[in-house]
Amino acid sequence: MSTSEMSKPDGQTDGYREVKDVNGRVYRVGETDRQIMGRSRRWMVFLPWFAMMAISSSEYAFSSAEETLSSAHGWHGAHIFWLLGVWIFFQAAVAFPVGQARERGTLPARNAMMLGALGTILGYVALAYAPNVFFAYLGFGFFGGTGAGIVYATCVNMVGKWYPERKGGKTGFVNGGFAYGSVPFIFLFKNYMDVGNLGGILIGVGFFLALVVAVSGFFFKDPPKNWWPPHVDPLRASADDPKIRRALIKNPPAVKQYTPREAIRTPVLPLMWFCLLCTAGINIFGIAFQVPFGDEAGFAGGIVALAMSLKAIINGTGRGVIGWISDRYGRRQTLIIVCIVLGLSQYAVFFSGNMGNMPLFLLASMVSGFGGGAIFPLFAAMTADFFGENNNASNYGMVYSSKLVSGLVGSGLGAVVVGAWGYGGAFILAGSIGIFTAGLAMLLRQPGRDLRSTSKESLALSA
Structure with a gap:
């Protein structure tokens, strides 16, 4: 020392x-945080939270607009699912390059958020007025997805940098905005938007959400490299703050600040990539197909919208709750349980819909939303726990890039599986993948930490 x-x-x-x-x-x-940016670091929780809520409607409310978009533009139904898949592809694709640009100082946080706001409005303009489906893919899929990805990567890593000592709950809270922020728009698109007012509603929503992203991002500021809050001893957590002490014992800081090159060479990061690929694919499959499955099951449109809204609410609030739980009991242990819950809930969604049991369908939707949302803050916090905060934007960008594949698999390929095997085969396959991923999660370990160093740090933290 x-x-x-x-x-x-x-x-x-x-x-x-x-x-x-x-x-x-x-x-x-x-x-202190006030010496660095002139205000409390809590601002770097609430401002990213607002921005994350603003970009969430493009993913979580999109399927609610499926019928209206198809009718208004004459697009084939399959294009709707592939549009969402392309949006998710580019939303994930920019995570790593944006992270690298942010860490090199070539893309300040404020500039990144302005680019995200621009992409947000371009996406909604394309949905409203694209003359053909190619421009919809370009405007919504490419520009909209890229803008959302820039905002997502900036927000999630910002909060982790400002709360390195107890990042799980804070990361989960910010990440939760990327789900329940869509709830008003799920009802708006499903129940109030039609061919006649589609353009006006989409443009109005797009400008409003872009403004939220831009205003929030204007106040973003990064802490210095290696920054640690002065009221927490990084070598021995204060005995009078049991929450911080417990969080550091269950999720000790990374043994060093891994560069992306060093992180990718460990077996842990590729395994995290594959685990997120599987679980995110299940989550996206549910987002894309729960509404049409509910319609086919004979539930009224209002019930289907309610089920999707409950899924989004629990998806978002569950992210904050799971972050708090993982601070208390450990990130890996929590991830294993979440994967099991996510898998079992897919079975429940199908069987409840197949039986026409509305209360059980709503409950299964909520449980599925909880599992699908919880995975993202867990992986975000776990990446910083394993590889450090300094390069977390790039390192998490590599892990999050699995969504490049999972978006296309969950939405586009999911449509192929539904067509071939029906909803039953698709939901059962999704559930089985979730259970399989829980087994893989048991293999995740913090790289570079041996039993001797863990024992020394536990003794220091307990003193």
């Missing part, structure tokens, strides 16, 4: 010092 006093950097109001733990990881302590 060593400490070294450092000179005051430009733009800071106070000096700082760097300390090293038993693994050689460096922590920058001494500067």
Whole structure:
């Protein structure tokens, strides 16, 4: 262990010092959040949360507009599902390059959010006025998906940087906005939008959401590299804050700040990539096909919209709850349980719909939403736990890039499976993949940490 006093950097109001733990990881302590940006770091929870709610409707409310879009533009039904798949593809595709640009300083957080706002409005304009389906793919799929991906990557990693000591609950809270923020638009698109008012509603919604993203992003600011809050000893958590102490024992900080090149060389990151591919594919499959399955099962349109809304609400609120749970009981243990719940809920959605049991269908939708939403903050926080915060935008971008495949599999290929095997075969396959992924999650371990260092740090944290 060593400490070294450092000179005051430009733009800071106070000096700082760097300390090293038993693994050689460096922590920058001494500067408060108010000294760095002139306000509490809570702003870097609520502002990203607003922005995440703004971009969520493009994914979670899109299937509610399926019938109206098909009628208004004459697009074949399969195009609707592939449009969502392409949107998700580009939303995930930009995570890694945006992360690298952010960490190199070539894309400040504020600029990234302005680009995201531009992509948001272009996506809605394309849905409203695209002269043919190609421009819908270009405007909504490419520009809309890219804009949402820039916002998502910036927001999720921002909160993790400002709360390195207890990131699970905060990351989950911000990530939750990417689901329940869509609820008003699910009802709007399903029950109030028709061919006559489609253009006006989509343009109005697009401008409003783009404004929310731009205003929120205007106040974004990153902390310095290796920053650690001064009220928490990074070498020994304060005994008078049991929540922080427990979180650090269950989810100890990464042994060092891994670069993307170093992270990809560990067996852990590719395994995380594959686990997220499977679970995100199940989640996207449910988003894309729960509404048409509910319609086919004979449920009224209002019930189907309610089921989808409950799914989105629980999907979002579950992300915050699961982050808090993972702080208490450990990220890996929590992920295993979530994968099992996600898998079993797919069986429940199908069998309840097949029986025409509305209460059970609504309950199964909520449980499915909880499992589908919980996976994202778990993987986001786990990436920082395993590989550090400094390069987390790039490292999580690599993990999150699995959504490139899962979006197309869950939505586009999901339509092929439904056509070949029916909803029963598709939902049973999705559930089985969830159970399989729970077994894979048991293999996840923090790289570079041996039993000796873990024992030393646990003793220090418990003292």
